[in-house]
Amino acid sequence: MAEDIEQLRERCTELEARATALADELDRRSARHVEETVALTALCEDAIQALAGTPSGLVRTAQGELRVRLRLNDMLVARLRARRWVFPWTNALDRRLRGEIRAVAKSSLFDGQWYLQTYPDVRAAGQDPARHFVTHGLYEGRLPSRDFDPILYYLRHPEVLEAGLNPVLVAGRHDPQPAIREIRPDTR
Numbered sequence: 356m357a358e359d360i361e362q363l364r365e366r367c368t369e370l371e372a373r374a375t376a377l378a379d380e381l382d383r384r385s386a387r388h389v390e391e392t393v394a395l396t397a398l399c400e401d402a403i404q405a406l407a408g409t410p411s412g413l414v415r416t417a418q419g420e421l422r423v424r425l426r427l428n429d430m431l432v433a434r435l436r437a438r439r440w441v442f443p444w445t446n447a448l449d450r451r452l453r454g455e456i457r458a459v460a461k462s463s464l465f466d467g468q469w470y471l472q473t474y475p476d477v478r479a480a481g482q483d484p485a486r487h488f489v490t491h492g493l494y495e496g497r498l499p500s501r502d503f504d505p506i507l508y509y510l511r512h513p514e515v516l517e518a519g520l521n522p523v524l525v526a527g528r529h530d531p532q533p534a535i536r537e538i539r540p541d542t543r
Contacts, residue, residue: 392428423509424496426516431494452489455521459499460485464523466500473498489521499523 459465460483467484471477474497477487488499496506508522509515515525 389432392432396425396428419510420506423506423516426509427494427496430519455524456483456486456489459489459521459523462499462523464500464503464526469500470497488523493521493523 460467465485465488470484470488470492474487474492477484477492488497491497492499493505498504503523503526505522508526512522512525515522
């Protein structure tokens with residue numbers, strides 16, 4: 356019995372060391388992602404400044420889109436810094452996140468098959484499309500379906516962006532005419 360207890364202690368020590376090493380690696384990766392996001396944010400701010408003097412409606416739309424993407428980057432950095440979003444294999448996915456993933460998967464504005472066909476990296480990684488969209492895709496500017504563009508929805512409803520809400524869920528409940536992709540045909 357004492358021998359079994361000692362083996363369990365050794366195993367626990369090994370697992371703790373491995374968990375610490377994994378946490379350190381995730382911290383490094385998270386820090387690198389934050390640095391990349393900060394660099395992209397600076398590029399977006401420079402682009403916004405460059406577009407500021409141009410009166411064209413197309414340029415104003417591009418400027419608005421850059422602002423939305425900048426805000427999405429800020430939201431993602433905040434989630435990464437909260438760290439509970441960094442450990443997807445643990446119980447850290449709280450009820451709110453799991454509920455958001457389930458709600459997006461059920462939404463008529465989300466098409467999981469289309470998402471996997473359109474984004475082969477998600478398919479190749481074997482990721483659940485709704486989970487990927489909620490935790491990464493939205494912040495990367497990916498479309499949840501052929502017919503809905505979250506960036507355009509945020510442009511039309513800046514209060515949704517400022518509140519940090521998922522446009523798939525808000526538009527699905529409140530907006531009879533959500534942002535349709537044809538308005539921004541250059542998107543993916």
